[in-house]
Amino acid sequence: xxxxxxxxxxxxxxxxxxxxxxxxxxxxxxxxxxxxxxxxxxxxxxxxxxxxxxxxxxxxxxxxxxxxxxxxxxxxxxxxxxxxxxxxxxxxxxxxxxxxxxxxxxxxxxxxxxxxxxxxxxxxxxxxxxxxxxxxxxxxxxxxxxxxxx
Amino acid sequence: xxxxxxxxxxxxxxxxxxxxxxxxxxxxxxxxxxxxxxxxxxxxxxxxxxxxxxxxxxxxxxxxxxxxxxxxxxxxxxxxxxxxxxxxxxxxxxxxxxxxxxxxxxxxxxxxxxxxxxxxxxxxxxxxxxxxxxxxxxxxxxxxxxxxxxxxxxxxxxxxxxxxxxxxxxxxxxxxxxxxxxxxxxxxxxxxxxxxxxxxxxxxxxxxxxxxxxxxxxxxxxxxxxxxxxxxxxxxxxxxxxxxxxxxxxxxxxxxxxxxxxxxxxxxxxxxxxxxxxxxxxxxxxxxxxxxxxxxxxxxxxxxxxxxxxxxxxxxxxxxxxxxxxxxxxxxxxxxxxxxxxxxxxxxxxxxxxxxxxxxxxxxxxxxxxxxxxxxxxxxxxxxxxxxxxxxxxxxxxxxxxxxxxxxxxxxxxxxxxxxxxxxxxxxxxxxxxxxxxxxxxxxxxxxxxxxxxxxxxxxxxxxxxxxxxxxxxxxxxxxxxxxxxxxxxxxxxxxxxxxxxxxxxxxxxxxxxxxxxxxxxxxx
Ligand SMILES: Cc1cc2nc3c(=O)[nH]c(=O)nc-3n(C[C@H](O)[C@H](O)[C@H](O)COP(=O)(O)O)c2cc1C
Ligand code: SF4
Ligand code: FES
Numbered sequence: 227x228x229x230x231x232x233x234x235x236x237x238x239x240x241x242x243x244x245x246x247x248x249x250x251x252x253x254x255x256x257x258x259x260x261x262x263x264x265x266x267x268x269x270x271x272x273x274x275x276x277x278x279x280x281x282x283x284x285x286x287x288x289x290x291x292x293x294x295x296x297x298x299x300x301x302x303x304x305x306x307x308x309x310x311x312x313x314x315x316x317x318x319x320x321x322x323x324x325x326x327x328x329x330x331x332x333x334x335x336x337x338x339x340x341x342x343x344x345x346x347x348x349x350x351x352x353x354x355x356x357x358x359x360x361x362x363x364x365x366x367x368x369x370x371x372x373x374x375x376x
Numbered sequence: 377x378x379x380x381x382x383x384x385x386x387x388x389x390x391x392x393x394x395x396x397x398x399x400x401x402x403x404x405x406x407x408x409x410x411x412x413x414x415x416x417x418x419x420x421x422x423x424x425x426x427x428x429x430x431x432x433x434x435x436x437x438x439x440x441x442x443x444x445x446x447x448x449x450x451x452x453x454x455x456x457x458x459x460x461x462x463x464x465x466x467x468x469x470x471x472x473x474x475x476x477x478x479x480x481x482x483x484x485x486x487x488x489x490x491x492x493x494x495x496x497x498x499x500x501x502x503x504x505x506x507x508x509x510x511x512x513x514x515x516x517x518x519x520x521x522x523x524x525x526x527x528x529x530x531x532x533x534x535x536x537x538x539x540x541x542x543x544x545x546x547x548x549x550x551x552x553x554x555x556x557x558x559x560x561x562x563x564x565x566x567x568x569x570x571x572x573x574x575x576x577x578x579x580x581x582x583x584x585x586x587x588x589x590x591x592x593x594x595x596x597x598x599x600x601x602x603x604x605x606x607x608x609x610x611x612x613x614x615x616x617x618x619x620x621x622x623x624x625x626x627x628x629x630x631x632x633x634x635x636x637x638x639x640x641x642x643x644x645x646x647x648x649x650x651x652x653x654x655x656x657x658x659x660x661x662x663x664x665x666x667x668x669x670x671x672x673x674x675x676x677x678x679x680x681x682x683x684x685x686x687x688x689x690x691x692x693x694x695x696x697x698x699x700x701x702x703x704x705x706x707x708x709x710x711x712x713x714x715x716x717x718x719x720x721x722x723x724x725x726x727x728x729x730x731x732x733x734x735x736x737x738x739x740x741x742x743x744x745x746x747x748x749x750x751x752x753x754x755x756x757x758x759x760x761x762x763x764x765x766x767x768x769x770x771x772x773x774x775x776x777x778x779x780x781x782x783x784x785x786x787x788x789x790x791x792x793x794x795x796x797x798x799x800x801x802x803x804x805x806x807x808x809x810x811x812x813x814x815x816x817x818x819x820x821x822x823x824x825x826x827x828x829x830x831x832x833x834x835x836x837x838x839x840x841x842x843x844x845x846x847x848x849x850x851x852x853x854x855x856x857x858x859x860x861x862x863x864x865x866x867x868x869x870x871x872x873x874x875x876x877x878x879x880x881x882x883x884x885x886x887x888x889x890x891x892x893x894x895x896x897x898x899x900x901x
Binding site: 291343346347 | 388389391392393424425427560561562563564565566568569601602603604605643644645646647648649660661662663664665666681722723724725726727730731732753762766796798799800801804809812816
């Protein structure tokens with residue numbers, strides 16, 4: 227777990243590093259999320275102050291984009307693609323299967339709309355590592371590997 | 377003994393199929409067997425059913441094996457694949473593989489052949505010939521080359537690239553920008569991803585030529601967050617190109633001593649489809665919510681931070697180097713009608729031989745789906761095909777033999793878009809796909825206009841009432857859905873709301889039985 231101090235110092239460092247960039251808000255949010263796993267609500271005031279924006283503006287941006295999360299993810303982030311090309315190869319059934327299997331496990335399961343692996347569908351990613359042609363058995367295997375690694 | 381060159385792709389689709397694991401086993405086995413090898417992590421040839429595709433350089437040329445799994449590697453060494461030995465996974469000379477041989481690879485000429493981040497490799501394969509040529513021309517002559525080539529935007533709207541460049545070049549401003557739209561949110565498309573991961577200097581070179589032609593000194597590549605490998609490859613390539621003086625302002629002398637600087641930076645998106653719309657993308661780069669701007673003003677005059685901005689898709693920019701290197705006429709010689717040149721087409725979905733096929737305009741859907749694609753992966757009949765992403769229509773079989781070109785296809789309600797083809801077999805339910813199109817629009821709408829924001833949600837409900845409700849009410853609900861689509865088409869600011877009706881209505885018109893409608897209802901179309 228990251229302590230409060232660490233959170234604060236990460237936010238400070240990112241702000242010092244990036245506040246001068248043109249259009250700095252997204253790069254700042256990305257850096258914070260990449261390091262902390264999410265954008266903690268307490269970061270909003272600091273970001274707003276550093277960029278001379280209102281808190282509402284910063285909050286509005288965070289909530290607008292699907293990528294940003296305000297709570298720490300649980301375990302590994304597992305994204306299952308549910309866009310058309312993957313649908314044509316059974317991604318809806320995979321999604322249902324994944325939802326069942328992930329229940330109670332230490333993973334954060336999310337929908338994603340295309341990973342650019344559409345020629346070998348269905349696709350998914352685990353912490354940004356891509357997987358293609360994912361059968362239910364392969365999904366179970368990957369999930370078991372995650373458990374082992376934990 | 378000289379080292380044997382073995383190639384294992386680093387494209388993320390190859391990685392998704394185990395390329396890293398295969399590369400590791402090859403390295404280990406070679407060491408254990410005392411065979412000196414040089415392992416090159418090349419880009420993908422784009423034949424994804426064969427990935428991981430391992431190649432070996434032999435006297436006769438590169439020989440391919442695939443798809444290779446880690447457990448196949450020992451057997452490959454046993455038969456001496458490193459000298460081109462025969463094996464059941466052997467595919468012969470890579471260049472002789474029919475799927476590749478029949479293509480017209482201009483933009484994707486280096487794809488799968490080179491090490492993506494090696495500048496030497498890039499230059500050894502005609503890389504930077506276009507920029508060097510451009511630097512011998514006046515900016516207006518560079519723009520003229522692009523105009524004469526007939527190159528049109530590959531991101532969807534197919535607007536002539538040269539006209540945009542001309543507008544920006546003529547604009548007076550302290551600061552101009554070149555922005556690359558690498559948001560590639562359409563399902564079934566991956567040519568931008570392949571380019572960024574597999575030949576990043578080609579995109580960088582194209583953008584640099586645009587900068588030199590228009591007087592822009594800063595550039596951004598807006599890449600979706602779902603593409604971490606593309607972002608990493610671009611960042612590495614930008615750093616190396618800057619170091620070597622192809623970018624930036626080395627010794628204060630500009631790009632290759634031209635006197636004009638060009639600073640290029642990657643910006644990461646954040647999972648919003650509508651940020652692929654060019655003005656929403658600009659808002660996003662500026663650090664705001666990705667809400668679509670009304671036009672005019674056009675971005676070419678008032679774009680990023682209010683300054684004149686060239687915005688093009690990855691493939692548009694990537695097509696420019698060869699146009700400059702070989703001349704506008706060379707490129708314009710390919711294609712038909714007002715659709716000049718080639719298009720890197722992506723064959724995806726339920727398909728046996730999915731991948732990247734670059735062909736001149738004029739190719740037909742049937743050739744792509746059957747001759748290249750080999751039909752469905754499931755072996756069942758093809759039922760439906762969606763072309764041009766989530767906003768593209770489902771194209772009925774009657775149009776599968778129409779030569780691909782922007783005008784000809786528009787005339788029958790089909791969109792070329794970014795050239796993605798998604799195939800569905802006969803288990804597909806087109807009412808579900810129509811519902812999904814509305815649902816996707818509801819999720820991704822930027823919220824600026826009511827027909828798109830609210831209409832899409834109403835669309836989902838109406839489709840549900842058609843498919844699940846009382847049969848008696850069905851004709852009335854169908855009428856309601858058509859009215860709603862009309863409103864979306866006519867009352868939306870951008871193509872998100874304006875084109876979502878394309879997949880919905882084409883599904884309804886061509887597959888009425890999936891909506892519980894009998895054929896006569898079709899007349900209502
Ligand atoms: C909802 C929506 C999403 C879009 N997504 C993309 C995209 O991901 N990539 C892209 O290049 N163009 C996309 N476009 C088209 C752009 O608005 C714009 O036409 C394009 O970036 C211009 O470049 P081009 O002329 O080189 O095609 C999208 C348009 C809309 C309405
Ligand atoms: S059509 Fe939709 S996405 Fe486009 S501007 Fe209107 S609300 Fe935004
Ligand atoms: S649609 Fe799933 S990876 Fe593209």
